[in-house]
Amino acid sequence: MPVIAYANPSRFLAITDRVLPWLTAATVLAFAFGISQIYLAPDDYQQGATVKIMFIHVPAAWLGTFAWVLMSAAALGTLVWRHPLADVAAKAAAPIGAAFTLMCLVTGSLWGRPMWGTYWVWDARLTSVLVLFLMYLGVIVLWRTIEEPTQAAKVAAVLTLVGAINIPIIKYSVDWWNTLHQGASVLRLGGSAIHSTILLPLLVMIVAFTLLFLTLHLAAMRNEIMRRRLRTMLLTQADAGA
Amino acid sequence: MTMDLGPHAAFIVTAYAAAVAIVAGLVLWVVLDRRHLTRTLEDVEAQGITRRSRRAGGTS
Numbered sequence: 001m002p003v004i005a006y007a008n009p010s011r012f013l014a015i016t017d018r019v020l021p022w023l024t025a026a027t028v029l030a031f032a033f034g035i036s037q038i039y040l041a042p043d044d045y046q047q048g049a050t051v052k053i054m055f056i057h058v059p060a061a062w063l064g065t066f067a068w069v070l071m072s073a074a075a076l077g078t079l080v081w082r083h084p085l086a087d088v089a090a091k092a093a094a095p096i097g098a099a100f101t102l103m104c105l106v107t108g109s110l111w112g113r114p115m116w117g118t119y120w121v122w123d124a125r126l127t128s129v130l131v132l133f134l135m136y137l138g139v140i141v142l143w144r145t146i147e148e149p150t151q152a153a154k155v156a157a158v159l160t161l162v163g164a165i166n167i168p169i170i171k172y173s174v175d176w177w178n179t180l181h182q183g184a185s186v187l188r189l190g191g192s193a194i195h196s197t198i199l200l201p202l203l204v205m206i207v208a209f210t211l212l213f214l215t216l217h218l219a220a221m222r223n224e225i226m227r228r229r230l231r232t233m234l235l236t237q238a239d240a241g242a
Numbered sequence: 243m244t245m246d247l248g249p250h251a252a253f254i255v256t257a258y259a260a261a262v263a264i265v266a267g268l269v270l271w272v273v274l275d276r277r278h279l280t281r282t283l284e285d286v287e288a289q290g291i292t293r294r295s296r297r298a299g300g301t302s
Contacts (some may be wrong), residue, residue, distance in 0.1 A: 039245065048246040056261045096268060103264045106255060110257040114250040212265065219272045226279045230286065237291045 007085045009225050016218045023215045030208035037201035044198065053111040055201055059209035060103035064132060065167055067097025067213070071139070072164040074156035085221075087153035088228070090160065091143050092220035096213060098136035104129060116180060125181035127164055135163040149228060155239035 010063045034055070044051035071093050077086025108126070109119040115200065120126065139156050146152035185193040247254050 024267055043248070048250065049246070049254060050250045053257045056257060060261070095271065099264050099268050106260045106264075107257040110253045110260070113245065114253050155249070196264050216272055217269055219276070223272065223275045223279055226276075230279065230283055231294055233286055233291050 007045060007083060008087070009085055012085060013222060013242075016222055020215065020218055020222075023211060023218065027208065027211040027215050030204065030211050033207045034201060034204040037050060037204050041201045042197055047115060051198060052110060053107050054198075055205045056209075057104060057107040057111060058202060059206045060100045060107060061129070062072055062206060063207050063209055064097055064101035064104050064129065065170055066210075067100065068132065068136075068160070068164065068167055069094045070217075071097065071160045072167075075160040078153045078157040079161075080200075084150075087149060087157075088221050088224045089217075090153065090156060091149075092217055093137055094139045094156075096145065096216050096220065098133060098140060100209075100213070101129065101133040105133060121180050123179040123181055124177040125170065125179050128170045128173050132163075132166055132170060135166065137138050139163075149231070 038052060038055050041055075043049050044194070047054075071090045074086045074090035074093070077083045078090065105126075108129075112121075113119050139159055142156045142159060143152050146155060173179060174181055
């Protein structure tokens, strides 16, 4: 069966109906394992126990940017192939991406106060992530403002692709500018700079949060398909009664 | 067995509390939205309004 066949909304609903319970169970198990590893992880020699904030801050940062990349891929699906499931994927991802970006900002500030002596600095990394959060809000407002879903999808897709320029800025801001935020320490040339006793729980939590994202995204996509079907039914009925 | 979070315990606990609140908010949003949509769909179908594919004998 060609891959495009799986992008049929009815087939998508049938597949996700079977997949979601397993994905939910995998998410719960991954979090249980991750939390046990956090409990066992030693304090950092410089940060002390504050390093535990990194176990939620780093996955949140990863998902905040990942969701925008996913929305950008979906935006191409909307503009190039005009596929309705691409619209649904983009719309469902926006609030989830916004929530994880907010989590990244809040946990980062709470880590920054004891470690840097301030909740916030206007350095390139922090500012570009704040811009990402504001762009998420902009896309969500667009989806809510334009009533016709196909029209809203096109406008949101253009804004998403324009906003995608911020993703490499976020990633490389710590290299391009002199920032208070540290450089890459998990994914970098020459291997991770983090000791294995802290890296393991961090990687497990990244997996757990990613599974959570996928679970929430699929569930939100199912809701959006249902909302569109409901809208179509009501419009068809209104046309018939007119 | 309790965990010693050191002098910055308040920041660590607040960060985790914020993360839990945000995740709980997301889960609630998805679940309540689903519940609302299901109820509305049932109400609409009770009024005799159905999808075109269902009227035509389709399965989707």
